[in-house]
Amino acid sequence: MFETFYPILFLFVFAVFLAVLLTVFSVILGRRTRSGKKGQSYECGVEPVGTNKEPIPVKYFLIGISFILFDIELIFLLPWAVVSRELGMFGFISIAVFIALVIIGYIYELGKGALKWE
């Protein structure tokens, strides 16, 4: 238990330490100058037009929701995959029914045009 998880914890702590160290390094070592328009957003040399606080197209949310649904279904496949040989035909038919249900949902989603991009 300890031998398995300690290295992962240490790697995580070490990576976070490195990330903070790199950021602090550049903040300390880099030059600092402030002048007039320097703090503006990038706009290729002209005055910035618009902000980023505008509504986001709903398509992105649809993609997000579809992803969560299908990803959860995907997670259910993994335990079956690990013991597929032991479960044999019974396991396979069960998972085939499950995947068939997923595919019905997928076809419904396609039909509704949720995955349509133009």
Place this chain on the structure above:
Amino acid sequence: MLEVILISSIKVIVVVVVLLTGCAYATYMERKVLAFMQNRIGPNYAGPYGLLQPIADAVKLIFKEDVVPDNVERLTYTLAPMISFVPAMLTFAVVPFSSNFTLFGYEITGVISDLNIGILFVFAITSLGVYGILLGGWSAGSKYSLLGGLRASAQMISYELSYGLSIVGVIIIANTLSMVELVEQQSSIGSWFIWKQPLGFLLYITCAVAETNRSPFDLPEAESELVGGYHTEYSSMRFAQFFIGEYGNMLAVSAVATTLFFGGWQGPLLPPVIWFLIKVFCFMFFYIWLRATLPRFRYDQLMNFGWKVLFPLALFNTLLTGLWVLWLGDVLFGG
């Protein structure tokens, strides 16, 4: 207890240092290989053959001014580069890079941590990278980076489905989630999983390229229309962290592909670590080759390809493998 702590800590530090060097030299390799493919010379001023170029780049980036625009969301703006940097490192916690070996009288395992759900860990960690990109794009307060971040995250979660499904076939054959056991099952070239999962491998490599936002799926960075994508407003070492994250992720998916489909560190004559590195760098070369060859997709093509081609194919591959193993399993795939 103390011995375990000491050995694994040293191992972690060595792996991270090698990984960071690998990231730095991956940029050098990319520039050099791209240059030769386009009949140029590439970086050749710093050191012999330009070999010191990555170090020069790192020093330059550290000493650059850290410009923070006025209208950023401070907290997430600071956190985002770190969130994309840390998972890239964490993936290597479960990738076996060598067989067990003895050093100074100590028995050392060739993997940082032999987690029994290794692959699941890899996929969980890889998915975290999307937060760094989304938060970075959103908090920078620029419309270009917001668009880049949105596109990147929509693309990543779309391809993540097929990415996760593409490995189910391998697990059905191997009946294990542990990376170490997967490598042990592929002891000769004939038993590499790529021969048993050709479709799974194609799906994996396609989705891996899309997951790491590389050409021809590099829509988030489409410099011709989005300036620079989600890291437009980042500079200095924060910018570098996004890049280390990207190259670290490339190395990570290459290492996972090596482990899943190409027998990991197994190979004749040369030491296991060398074999592992050779295989990983073949994948890196493949990445760069793709970038030099293929033009960029259009965004609707990209999304349609992910949802309407790769996802059904991945489901089909899973079902086919399950059926195949049950019917012909012991004839073709061994016990």
